[in-house]
Amino acid sequence: MNTQAYLQSIMPSRxxxxxxxxxxxxxxxACYKPGLTFDPVLGWVxxxxxxxxxxxxxxxxxxYEYDGARSCIASSDQPCRIHTYGNSFTHxxxxxxxxxxxxFLAAHLCEPIRNYGIGGYSVYQAYRRMQLVEAEHPADxxxxxxxxxxxxxxxxxxxxxxxxxxxxxxxPYLSVNVQAGTVTEHTxxxxxxxxxxxxxxxxxxxxxxKNDLMLYALTAKSTSPDDTLHLVSSIAERVGVKYxxxxxxxxxxxxxxxxxxxxxxxxxxxxxxxxxxxxxxRGIKLMILLSFGRQRLKDDLMRRPRFDQVFLDWMRTRxxxxxxxxxxxxxxxxxxxxxxxxxxxxxxYVGHHNPAGNFFTARAIKDAICHWLEPRPGPxx
Numbered sequence: 001m002n003t004q005a006y007l008q009s010i011m012p013s014r015x016x017x018x019x020x021x022x023x024x025x026x027x028x029x030a031c032y033k034p035g036l037t038f039d040p041v042l043g044w045v046x047x048x049x050x051x052x053x054x055x056x057x058x059x060x061x062x063x064y065e066y067d068g069a070r071s072c073i074a075s076s077d078q079p080c081r082i083h084t085y086g087n088s089f090t091h092x093x094x095x096x097x098x099x100x101x102x103x104f105l106a107a108h109l110c111e112p113i114r115n116y117g118i119g120g121y122s123v124y125q126a127y128r129r130m131q132l133v134e135a136e137h138p139a140d141x142x143x144x145x146x147x148x149x150x151x152x153x154x155x156x157x158x159x160x161x162x163x164x165x166x167x168x169x170x171x172p173y174l175s176v177n178v179q180a181g182t183v184t185e186h187t188x189x190x191x192x193x194x195x196x197x198x199x200x201x202x203x204x205x206x207x208x209x210k211n212d213l214m215l216y217a218l219t220a221k222s223t224s225p226d227d228t229l230h231l232v233s234s235i236a237e238r239v240g241v242k243y244x245x246x247x248x249x250x251x252x253x254x255x256x257x258x259x260x261x262x263x264x265x266x267x268x269x270x271x272x273x274x275x276x277x278x279x280x281x282r283g284i285k286l287m288i289l290l291s292f293g294r295q296r297l298k299d300d301l302m303r304r305p306r307f308d309q310v311f312l313d314w315m316r317t318r319x320x321x322x323x324x325x326x327x328x329x330x331x332x333x334x335x336x337x338x339x340x341x342x343x344x345x346x347x348x349y350v351g352h353h354n355p356a357g358n359f360f361t362a363r364a365i366k367d368a369i370c371h372w373l374e375p376r377p378g379p380x381x
Contacts (some may be wrong), residue, residue, distance in 0.1 A: 001222040003215055007205050010160040012168050014200050020168045021193040022047070033167070035062055040191045041132065042125055043171035046070075046091070046118055053094045055350050061096045067137055070115040071097040074106035081373065082113045083133065085126045086145030089291035090117025092358055099355040104362035105369065109377035117145065122153030123271045124174050124185075131278065138282065141373065144275055145289045146268065148296045151308065152260065154267035155213055157186065162214045168199055174267045175213070177240030183270045213238065217256050225249040232256055239263035265311045276321060285372060287322040288315065289365065294349045300327045301334055301341050322372060329364035 012020075021038045035049030045068055054060040063071040070091060072080075084090055084102055092100035092115070102113040116133055117126075123146055130142060155176075156162055159169035175184045189208065190196050198204045209215060213235070220231035225247065232252055236243050241259045246252055272288065279286040292300070296307070306312065306327075315323050334344055348357035370380050 001219045003210055003219055004202075004206050006215070006218070007161075007209055008202060010158075010164065010166055011202070011205055012166050012199055014197065016166060017168055017196050017200060020044070021196055036169075038168070038190075038193055038196055039188075041172070041188060042118075042121075042129055043188045044118070044120070044169055051094075053351070054096070055094075055354050060094055063097055065114075067133065068116065070100065070102075070117070072106075072112050072114060073098050074103050075110050075112045078111050080112040080114050081139060082111075082141045082143065082369075083130075083137075083139040084113060084115050084117060084143040084145060085130045085133075086117045086143075086289075086291075087121045087126065087147045087150050088117065088119030088352055089147045090126070090145040091115065091119050092117070092353065093119050094350050094352045095355050095358060099358060101353070101358040101361040101365075104359050105366060108362070108366065108379070109369070110379055111377055114139070120153070120159060120169060121150070122156065122171065122173070123150045123268045124154045125171055126150070127271050127275050127278075128172055130275065134278075134282070139284070141285050141287070142275075142279055143287045143289055144272070145291055147291045148293055148308070151264040151268045151311070154264055154271065155260065157189075157212055157214075158209060161209065161212055161218070168196055170196075170199070174270070175239075176263050176267050176270070178263055178266045179240035179242070182240075183267060213260075217260060220256055221253050225252070228252050232259070235259055261307065262310070265308060268311060269314050272315070272318070272321075276318065285322070287324065287368070287372065290323070290325045290327070291353075291361075292327055294345055294351075297327060297330055298341055298345055300331060301344070322368065324365050324368055326361060326364060329360070333360070 020036060034051045035046045036044045037047045039045040046064060048064060049062045051060050065072055100115055102115045106113045116129055126144060154174045156171060157173045159171065160167040170189050172188050173186050175186065216231060216235055220228050220235065228249060229247065229252060232255055235256060236259050239259060241262050243255055243259055246255065275286055315321060337344060348354060348360055353361065370376055375381060
């Protein structure tokens with residue numbers, strides 16, 4: 001793969017950057033992910049938007065509070081004890097404001113739950129947002145929601161490299177060495193709106209991203225077997241992961257994914273450690289909620305090995321940490337119904353969770369939340 005040509009293929013147009021930094025696009029044809037806007041620390045945050053991505057091809061409506069949280073509806077006049085952080089499964093993409101799992105749960109508990117999730121975020125980005133928000137608007141209980149691809153996103157410097165599309169989502173990220181047990185934090189490369197336009201500069205993009213880990217991985221997967229073997233060795237050394245050399249090209253491709261997954265799960269462990277320390281230093285409680293896309297849930301219902309088993313085993317060593325794995329709740333529900341797997345999963349997903357999926361999530365975590373809170377919510381006192 002020609003890395004320079006590949007980078008050129010994912011560079012945004014100036015119109016896309018205009019839309020991203022909230023400037024009127026010069027072309028009416030310019031269309032970028034609705035609601036995304038530049039943030040110098042986190043890479044991007046969200047603004048009010050309407051999208052055509054809901055159930056039955058309906059429009060979905062997204063609005064945000066003064067502090068960036070998604071619109072708070074249920075019991076919004078009451079004090080808030082719980083803040084939630086994470087990805088699109090936290091933000092609840094593809095449903096309107098009142099159909100999030102936070103709002104279903106808040107309506108039942110008669111107290112608000114603030115939603116600081118943002119689609120596309122890594123575990124590290126979500127934690128960085130937690131640090132920023134809690135410094136200004138602290139809560140007593142924090143939920144860090146982790147989706148299955150969030151682990152890998154920890155290692156992304158520019159989301160479009162791995163997603164293979166034109167866009168502007170650069171981000172703070174981590175580089176790791178698993179054997180050495182080290183993590184290095186990297187800031188978002190742009191500290192002002194003007195800088196984002198450098199993504200339209202061929203030379204800047206090539207010089208800045210030519211050694212990107214995910215770009216290396218893509219190159220290794222699309223080159224000759226001999227070159228792949230060399231690149232796999234380089235990737236493994238770079239992230240400090242041991243592997244067994246193999247000259248079989250398909251197996252080498254699988255090896256690349258295994259190496260990156262081990263590094264990504266290690267990065268998440270380090271972020272969760274930091275989040276635990278962050279909560280402990282403030283005398284507040286932290287919960288980890290694990291969410292999964294349609295395919296990962298189907299894999300689990302078919303009793304395939306869990307891709308994140310190393311992470312699950314590690315979390316069992318964190319005695320003070322409350323962890324909810326939604327695969328367990330969905331699996332228990334599946335046992336109670338007479339349904340094919342696809343039919344069962346379709347009840348809860350429209351890409352992301354549909355309103356029924358968010359209601360199920362709220363119901364699945366309700367008991368743990370009630371036991372977690374002191375005092376208990378009003379309906380359970």
